[in-house]
Amino acid sequence: MDSLFDVLETNNKAMMSIAITRKGQPLYSRAIGYSWYGPVKTQANTKTKYRIGSISKVFTAVMIFQLIEEGKLQLTTPLSKYYPTVPNAARITIAQMLNHSSGIHSFTADSGYTSWLTQKVTPATLLSKMMPAEFEPGTQHKYSNSNFVLLGYIIEKLEKKPYAATLKNRITGKIGLKDTYYGGKIVAANNEAYSYNWQGNWAPDTETDMSIPGGAGALVSTPADLDKFMEALFAGKLVSRASLTQMKTVEKGFGMNLFVFPFKGHTAYGHDGGIDGFRSQAAYFPADSIAIAYTANGVNTNLNNILIGVLSIVFNTPYTVPDFKTTLYKTEELDKYLGVYASTQIPLKITITKKDVVLVAQATGQSAFDLDAVAKHQFKFDPAGIEMVFDPINSQMTLKQAGREFLFTKEK
Known part of the structure; x- marks a missing residue:
């Protein structure tokens, strides 16, 4: 404990x-x-x-x-x-x-x-x-x-x-x-x-x-x-x-x-x-x-x-203590993720910006929140159980939350 x-x-x-x-x-x-x-x-x-x-x-x-x-x-x-x-x-x-x-x-x-x-x-x-x-x-x-x-x-x-x-x-x-x-x-x-x-x-x-x-x-x-x-x-x-x-x-x-x-x-x-x-x-x-x-x-x-x-x-059941390790990015390395993403699955747009070396997400009508970089192309916002996995080559992002996945595409 x-x-x-x-x-x-x-x-x-x-x-x-x-x-x-x-x-x-x-x-x-x-x-x-x-x-x-x-x-x-x-x-x-x-x-x-x-x-x-x-x-x-x-x-x-x-x-x-x-x-x-x-x-x-x-x-x-x-x-x-x-x-x-x-x-x-x-x-x-x-x-x-x-x-x-x-x-x-x-x-x-x-x-x-x-x-x-x-x-x-x-x-x-x-x-x-x-x-x-x-x-x-x-x-x-x-x-x-x-x-x-x-x-x-x-x-x-x-x-x-x-x-x-x-x-x-x-x-x-x-x-x-x-x-x-x-x-x-x-x-x-x-x-x-x-x-x-x-x-x-x-x-x-x-x-x-x-x-x-x-x-x-x-x-x-x-x-x-x-x-x-x-x-x-x-x-x-x-x-x-x-x-x-x-x-x-x-x-x-x-x-x-x-x-x-x-x-x-x-x-x-x-x-x-x-x-x-x-x-x-x-x-x-x-x-x-x-x-x-x-x-x-x-x-x-x-x-x-x-x-x-x-x-x-x-209750003595298997459990691994999280380490909360994050991946460090240089600010210019975040540029490939920036933009406005839209999905055909839900009526929501997500704008991705950055503050120095931190990626920031903001959904339509909601407050902005900082994302933790946890792996290559993978970011999380733990308080809401949100995970975002980016695919820069195809200009896409997959949003994962509460066991569901939504595909977003960057607007041109």
């Missing part, structure tokens, strides 16, 4: 923290990279706290099920009881919000969302952005952050206190999660990590105002706390066995609000998260009594491949 994280850190592939436990006992923990990357850098440690994005939804779901068990709410309760102005509110149930079959529009999908995500926003403003409805309740499933922002508001209405206070009373204080709480403005002095993206160096990412994500993504935590949370959830310390069964019962890919993560004969339940430059995942393997959680504040590779490596090591 150290070999894997050593190579990730050495090659600037990730800044992250991980914790693995079995039956509540630590198996492995490690933090690599920096919690603050500036003129004076602060090294991350295993107590560094990260924004966990959508893993927050599992905490929200737990509190909703606690309220159901106490008779204060039902899975069949209509949203109109609390927020009648939301489109289709009278036909949307708590259950449909938990498993993303409500049809409520996710405001984070709006094209203009990035223009206001750093600003403090009122609940009334967010409610106005949750329309129109995308489909009739219960007719399909589509992930929507709006569902859990509303569930967070409902928790506040029922408890008559802020989400943060209810979280402490019902979960974090109950099971001793000392490093998990509702986030605010990031405070480096509190060992909270900022997030970054790779631009030849780690550059600061945005900082979402935490008035926005609420019950959908506003929590801060550590991998050790996330492991403890998942263990407590599956040990029946937070909700009943019946409620847990409902949480992990998958319908068309969605649970209430746990997802299934299979790995070579082993099955985990959990959730991943992403907010700004932060990425995270928390998972529990009930049959193996193993909890695994990671939090990242900078990613320059495919995180799924890292997790496959971690799980391979944990």
